[in-house]
Amino acid sequence: MKLLATLLLATTLANAAASPAAASLVTDLHCPATLAQEPVADGVPPGWVVHASPSELRLQRAAFYDGDPVGLGTLAPDSTHRSGLVETSTWSFGGGDSAHVWIACLYRNASAVVARPLPEGLHQCTTTVRLDALGDPSGSLRVQCR
Numbered sequence: 001m002k003l004l005a006t007l008l009l010a011t012t013l014a015n016a017a018a019s020p021a022a023a024s025l026v027t028d029l030h031c032p033a034t035l036a037q038e039p040v041a042d043g044v045p046p047g048w049v050v051h052a053s054p055s056e057l058r059l060q061r062a063a064f065y066d067g068d069p070v071g072l073g074t075l076a077p078d079s080t081h082r083s084g085l086v087e088t089s090t091w092s093f094g095g096g097d098s099a100h101v102w103i104a105c106l107y108r109n110a111s112a113v114v115a116r117p118l119p120e121g122l123h124q125c126t127t128t129v130r131l132d133a134l135g136d137p138s139g140s141l142r143v144q145c146r
Contacts, residue, residue, distance in 0.1 A: 029143040031105035057107035
């Protein structure tokens with residue numbers, strides 16, 4: 001994934017957290033529905049040409065990490081419930097732990113993780129995602145933290 005796409009997503013998440021809603025008791029964090037991915041020619045041997053079209057990666061899920069996600073596994077939700085084709089998961093963070101918790105927006109077929117720290121003072125986040133008939137995320141994602 002190109003650094004430009006990473007920077008665009010990080011800027012979008014930072015703007016969402018800096019909005020007046022971030023200062024309220026309930027904060028909605030918004031992941032972009034798609035992320036543009038440009039073909040990369042790095043490492044292609046001389047004489048070879050890359051022929052590829054830019055693609056859009058569709059949002060799949062949000063995940064939470066105890067610190068910067070580099071080399072870390074995701075935190076497991078405290079609870080996950082399915083009602084029809086809607087899945088709701090909740091994570092709780094004790095005390096001032098949210099200062100160390102990061103959120104990442106995960107995109108289908110992407111190997112990179114684009115993440116940022118949660119705004120301070122949050123102790124619980126809930127994600128709600130629409131699923132397809134096979135149980136894969138297929139629609140909108142809502143992330144609400146308090």
